[in-house]
Amino acid sequence: MKIIFAGTPEFAATALAALLKTSHEIIAVYTQPDRKAGRGQKLTPSPVKQLALEHNIPVYQPLHFKASTEEGLAAQQELAALGADVMVVAAYGLILPQAVLDTPKYGCLNIHGSLLPRWRGAAPIQRAIATGDDETGITIMQMAAGLDTGDMMYKTYCPIASEDTSATLHDKLAAQGATAICAVLESEETLQKYLAEREVQDESLTVYAHKLVKSEARIDWSMNAVQVDRNIRAFNPWPVAFIQLDENNALRVWNSIISSQSKVNAQAG
Known part of the structure; x- marks a missing residue:
């Protein structure tokens, strides 16, 4: 299948690296604009961009996809012209409007670092540890317009050890996320199966992982x-x-x- 990958940090780069080892064609990578980093405040590409460039994959870095602006509408049209079968999103950091979510043949799949609907939002790993959860995991969902509200397709489970930090748990979940998305995308038939069996989230169980300050x-x-x-x-x-x-x-x-x-x-x- 033809896949667009959208992500920014190491968590996402781990999944992209796994997908690059499959028979799928990664036709484009979307990532956030380069940011200043380090003591010299030098513009630095994201881990996902660095990996994409190493594999000669076209990289797109729009500021947003808002159709109300000429720039955002152009970004939407550019993405649509790629003709992707599916778009994989992992810690991208930009809001995707419904028009973008509906563009690929099979929509957009998100790799989320919690067992949804628990810990929707920006900091699921940190909130799980701070709250004392015994277990977390990965949820692959078909994206919807709301914040992590999409139907769930696949889950993996990960115990939280008493010595786990957000750094160590991040690495465990990044590896699980990479394995999970490859399982869902094993073949077009496999993807169709998981889409057909997707589960609606129980809103009564929702807990939000608010951004850290x-x-x-x-x-x-x-x-x-x-x-x-x-x-x-x-x-x-x-x-x-x-x-x-x-x-x-x-x-x-x-x-x-x-x-x-x-x-x-x-x-x-």
Whole structure:
């Protein structure tokens, strides 16, 4: 099949790398515009763009797909002209209007890092750890206009270890996501099967994984040790938990161990 791939960070690049090993034709890659990064603030391509260029795949980097603007309408028309059978989306970072979702023959499939409808939104990995979930996973869904509201086609499951950080869990789920999308796209017949058997999400079970903000990472010593530990692991590698020492100085905390001592009433510090 002819596939358009849309994604930006390493999570998405892992899936693209897996698809490149299949017999499918990746006819185009969509990714966010290059961003300034590092001390030199040099414009840097996304991991997905770097991988696409290594394989001589055409790369498109529109700012948006809003049909209300000449630029957005042109981006929609450009995508439609590619004639894709399906579009795979993983942590792309741009909103896709219904016109784009309807363009490929089989629509757009999303690789989401949670067991939907739990943890819809931008930070499913971090929220799962911070909340103390025992398990998470990957959901492949057919995209709809709402935020992660599409019908579910395929799930994989991943236990969350007591020592998992967002970094380690990210890597586990990225690998699972790559395997999952390849399973769904094993053949056109396989894709048709999963589309026919897709499941509507139960709205009553919806939980949102709101975007992280740096202020959340400040350690609140009124919390118990278990919650502090969860937050430290959830905010690794970003925004990184910290202790505010004074107005101008903070100590970053990358990991923690809960004491096995029975005394739990000791004051922080």
